[in-house]
Amino acid sequence: MALNIPPKKTPIKEQDPKERIHNFNEVALGYTPEEAIAEAKRCITCPTKPCVSGCPVHIDIPTFIKYIKEGNFRAAIDTIKQYNNLPAICGRVCPQEDQCEAQCVVAKIPGHEPVAIGRLERFVADWEAEQGEVKIPEIKEKKGKKVAVVGAGPAGLTAAADLAKMGYDVTVFEAFHKPGGVLIYGIPEFRLPKRIVEREVEYIKKLGVKIMTNVVIGKSIPVDELLSEFDAVFIGVGAGAPKFIGVPGTNLNGVYSASEFLTRVNLMRAYEFPEYDTPIIVGKKVAVIGAGNTAMDAARTALRVGAEKVMIIYRRTEKEMPARLEEYHHAVEEGIEFHWLRQPKEYVGDEEGNVIGVRCAVMELGEPDESGRRRPVPTGEEDFIEADMVIEAIGQQAQKVLLDEFPQLKKNKWGYIDADLETGATNVKGVFAGGDIVTGAATVIEAMGAGKRAAKAIDRYLSGEWNPWE
Amino acid sequence: MPHKILRKRKLAHLVHDFVVEAPLVAEHAKPGHFIVVRLHEHGERIPLTIADVYPEEKAFRMIVRAVGKTTYELCMMKEGDEILDVVGPLGKPSEIEKYGRVLLIGGGVGIATLHPIAKALHEAGNEIISILGGRSAEYVIMQEEFKKFGEIVITTDDGTLGMKGVVTDAMEYLVKERGEKFDVAWAVGPTIMMKFAALKGKELGIPKVWVSLNPIMVDGTGMCGACRVTVGGEIKFACVDGPEFDGYQVEWDELMRRMTQYKKKEEEAFKRFLEKVGDVSWL
Numbered sequence: 001m002a003l004n005i006p007p008k009k010t011p012i013k014e015q016d017p018k019e020r021i022h023n024f025n026e027v028a029l030g031y032t033p034e035e036a037i038a039e040a041k042r043c044i045t046c047p048t049k050p051c052v053s054g055c056p057v058h059i060d061i062p063t064f065i066k067y068i069k070e071g072n073f074r075a076a077i078d079t080i081k082q083y084n085n086l087p088a089i090c091g092r093v094c095p096q097e098d099q100c101e102a103q104c105v106v107a108k109i110p111g112h113e114p115v116a117i118g119r120l121e122r123f124v125a126d127w128e129a130e131q132g133e134v135k136i137p138e139i140k141e142k143k144g145k146k147v148a149v150v151g152a153g154p155a156g157l158t159a160a161a162d163l164a165k166m167g168y169d170v171t172v173f174e175a176f177h178k179p180g181g182v183l184i185y186g187i188p189e190f191r192l193p194k195r196i197v198e199r200e201v202e203y204i205k206k207l208g209v210k211i212m213t214n215v216v217i218g219k220s221i222p223v224d225e226l227l228s229e230f231d232a233v234f235i236g237v238g239a240g241a242p243k244f245i246g247v248p249g250t251n252l253n254g255v256y257s258a259s260e261f262l263t264r265v266n267l268m269r270a271y272e273f274p275e276y277d278t279p280i281i282v283g284k285k286v287a288v289i290g291a292g293n294t295a296m297d298a299a300r301t302a303l304r305v306g307a308e309k310v311m312i313i314y315r316r317t318e319k320e321m322p323a324r325l326e327e328y329h330h331a332v333e334e335g336i337e338f339h340w341l342r343q344p345k346e347y348v349g350d351e352e353g354n355v356i357g358v359r360c361a362v363m364e365l366g367e368p369d370e371s372g373r374r375r376p377v378p379t380g381e382e383d384f385i386e387a388d389m390v391i392e393a394i395g396q397q398a399q400k401v402l403l404d405e406f407p408q409l410k411k412n413k414w415g416y417i418d419a420d421l422e423t424g425a426t427n428v429k430g431v432f433a434g435g436d437i438v439t440g441a442a443t444v445i446e447a448m449g450a451g452k453r454a455a456k457a458i459d460r461y462l463s464g465e466w467n468p469w470e
Numbered sequence: 471m472p473h474k475i476l477r478k479r480k481l482a483h484l485v486h487d488f489v490v491e492a493p494l495v496a497e498h499a500k501p502g503h504f505i506v507v508r509l510h511e512h513g514e515r516i517p518l519t520i521a522d523v524y525p526e527e528k529a530f531r532m533i534v535r536a537v538g539k540t541t542y543e544l545c546m547m548k549e550g551d552e553i554l555d556v557v558g559p560l561g562k563p564s565e566i567e568k569y570g571r572v573l574l575i576g577g578g579v580g581i582a583t584l585h586p587i588a589k590a591l592h593e594a595g596n597e598i599i600s601i602l603g604g605r606s607a608e609y610v611i612m613q614e615e616f617k618k619f620g621e622i623v624i625t626t627d628d629g630t631l632g633m634k635g636v637v638t639d640a641m642e643y644l645v646k647e648r649g650e651k652f653d654v655a656w657a658v659g660p661t662i663m664m665k666f667a668a669l670k671g672k673e674l675g676i677p678k679v680w681v682s683l684n685p686i687m688v689d690g691t692g693m694c695g696a697c698r699v700t701v702g703g704e705i706k707f708a709c710v711d712g713p714e715f716d717g718y719q720v721e722w723d724e725l726m727r728r729m730t731q732y733k734k735k736e737e738e739a740f741k742r743f744l745e746k747v748g749d750v751s752w753l
């Protein structure tokens with residue numbers, strides 16, 4: 001091949017693992033302009049642009065990368081923002097290895113890594129923030145119609161921003177005291193600094209969106225009232241409710257859901273106790289159950305709040321693990337131990353009711369299941385893992401506070417809202433939904449994509465072009 | 471939007487009665503509901519019961535007993551001060567209907583929690599007898615309010631008012647000595663009191679004793695599981711499935727253990743707080 005493309009991605013500077021396990025500062029430090037330009041030059045601007053189809057919101061990737069090559073960072077960020085309202089966030093947390101980068105033509109050359117699209121996206125978004133004032137697009141004429149958005153996660157915030165830009169009068173209701181959803185209470189500071197989420201929220205407010213925190217729709221405001229006060233409603237309440245395996249000992253002291261542990265630390269800043277009032281008690285030996293992104297976040301957070309040893313217990317193996325590879329590597333570098341093929345059967349407690357360990361069934365892999373992954377089956381052997389804190393991170397389920405108060409809204413068999421994936425339309429007139437509350441726990445970019453599609457559909461509905469309930 | 475303390479008055483040593491502005495709470499609260507407050511940017515989220523509402527003032531009432539850092543700090547706030555966050559109303563409302571004869575058992579600030587329930591049961595046409603218990607006379611709050619709903623029987627640990635003893639003694643007295651019959655009961659107060667009131671209720675043949683649990687909470691909306699309790703052998707989240715449950719089904723010892731989880735940290739925070747604010751004996 002005549003092209004002379006460096007086979008590896010331009011490395012990104014990272015905090016040394018030995019240091020970073022003692023702080024909450026960001027792990028990956030970002031590209032300099034020179035590094036970004038060098039990385040952008042690895043892109044061959046291929047005509048087929050398969051990366052674009054790998055992106056859930058179809059960002060025109062080759063064009064923004066071309067602008068970076070030319071040093072025109074302003075044009076690069078403007079290009080991204082036509083498709084994605086939250087690039088600084090997506091550049092950090094998207095699973096690019098399964099999306100745009102998985103399709104990259106450069107990676108088809110033997111021995112080559114794909115172009116580091118995520119890092120480039122992050123670079124230009126951060127570059128823009130450093131320029132001071134972020135550009136506020138001109139708002140078209142006011143439509144004189146009101147839209148309510150329930151939940152200030154990525155789905156709700158994206159829908160709100162797009163609708164505001166179209167000229168709608170948008171109010172976002174958020175149950176917590178801070179907007180951001182999982183970006184604020186779930187994903188830790190060292191992966192996604194909260195100031196970045198706050199920056200994006202400020203931008204959305206400048207578009208004229210009203211954000212009402214501490215309002216639980218269904219409780220603080222009944223559903224009927226919401227429906228009668230607004231012309232359309234978008235529901236993006238997420239899948240934040242924790243699931244427990246339900247083995248004996250689940251209610252022992254020292255057993256947490258990942259949601260509780262991460263909420264205490266991230267949202268309530270328990271790592272700064274007693275400066276902040278919310279306490280957390282971290283064990284010396286912490287067992288995290290599960291091997292998804294949430295488990296990695298919980299494990300790496302436990303290390304940073306002072307655990308001496310952190311173990312991940314997973315019933316399958318490294319190959320089936322759902323976490324992003326990058327996060328797994330970070331966890332390994334930080335010294336987290338992995339116990340594969342172990343399924344908790346009981347959390348064992350002392351006489352005071354404090355957890356002292358996990359009794360596990362030793363598993364082996366059998367036939368593939370519906371997901372195509374080989375199913376773990378018990379071997380009959382058992383294993384005891386000592387731990388004075390257990391964090392269950394086996395998955396989330398639908399957030400029910402609103403759904404319980406909204407029985408007319410149709411749900412699917414998993415308890416999520418039954419909404420059209422293209423438009424977000426539900427069975428109730430004027431009510432749209434998107435994000436994790438429709439798909440089950442997914443990704444930030446997919447939630448955003450759903451918010452964007454719903455905003456378009458809401459606009460068509462409110463302007464009288466389209467009405468699926470007729 | 472911060473929430474102004476419109477009125478505040480001391481009911482007893484460390485027990486304070488607040489009226490706080492919160493339009494959405496005032497408009498939508500039902501008996502049995504609670505709110506979550508966060509006092510300031512560094513504050514934790516704590517649940518408190520809505521003791522009454524004043525829709526014309528867009529305000530609600532809460533009665534707080536100072537037991538640790540956050541509740542002391544709250545009780546030290548003055549009229550006109552602002553509470554940063556108030557979220558609610560939360561939880562499932564009480565099951566109010568016409569049962570017939572109802573026994574209400576309140577201990578300490580649990581009496582405040584019981585107040586809106588009593589009011590609603592009274593309006594629904596039930597005959598009510600209330601047992602109000604406290605450590606001593608001073609702590610038996612809201613006596614006049616409860617008299618409006620029917621007979622009240624008072625117990626104090628030290629005998630400074632009413633019967634000397636605890637609420638379960640008054641339950642025995644009413645059922646065994648006076649031959650009263652009840653169709654249902656509510657017991658609200660310290661966990662240990664609710665546990666024994668439920669045991670006593672069962673022994674005395676009361677068909678059901680509702681209790682209002684107070685596990686440690688964080689969000690109060692079903693998102694964390696901190697508040698989980700075992701009821702009828704199943705894990706329930708008190709903030710969304712409760713806080714009221716059938717007292718005969720609750721695993722009390724587990725609940726009491728879970729409530730002490732943060733004891734060391736709470737003591738540490740409280741000690742540090744006292745060092746900062748000095749003498750609080752006046753509170």
Ligand SMILES: Cc1cc2nc3c(=O)[nH]c(=O)nc-3n(C[C@H](O)[C@H](O)[C@H](O)COP(=O)(O)OP(=O)(O)OC[C@H]3O[C@@H](n4cnc5c(N)ncnc54)[C@H](O)[C@@H]3O)c2cc1C
Nearest residue numbers: 151153154155175181182217237238435436442443444447
């Ligand atoms: C620990 C963790 C790590 C993750 N890591 C990644 C990652 O690296 N990359 C990635 O792409 N994805 C990741 N995800 C998944 C991703 O965060 C979610 O898919 C995404 O946040 C879903 O967005 P959403 O807007 O649908 O819901 P959410 O982000 O859950 O937001 C919903 C919001 O609605 C609010 N709400 C709920 N009920 C009500 C109500 N009744 N009234 C008002 N407000 C209400 C909630 O408080 C919340 O703020 C992670 C998830 C977790 C938990």
Ligand SMILES: Cc1cc2nc3c(=O)[nH]c(=O)nc-3n(C[C@H](O)[C@H](O)[C@H](O)COP(=O)(O)OP(=O)(O)OC[C@H]3O[C@@H](n4cnc5c(N)ncnc54)[C@H](O)[C@@H]3O)c2cc1C
Nearest residue numbers: 516517518519534535538539540541684685686687729736
């Ligand atoms: C549904 C519900 C309704 C309540 N209603 C009232 C009320 O009307 N009036 C009143 O005075 N108290 C009420 N409480 C109890 C009140 O929430 C606690 O006293 C308060 O949280 C203690 O905080 P602290 O920092 O002052 O004390 P700490 O020193 O932190 O704790 C003292 C004790 O309070 C409990 N507690 C601590 N943190 C929490 C928390 N975040 N959530 C719940 N309990 C906690 C613990 O069991 C602890 O042992 C209620 C609790 C619940 C769950």
Ligand code: FES
Nearest residue numbers: 690692694695709
């Ligand atoms: S307080 Fe978090 S689930 Fe109940």
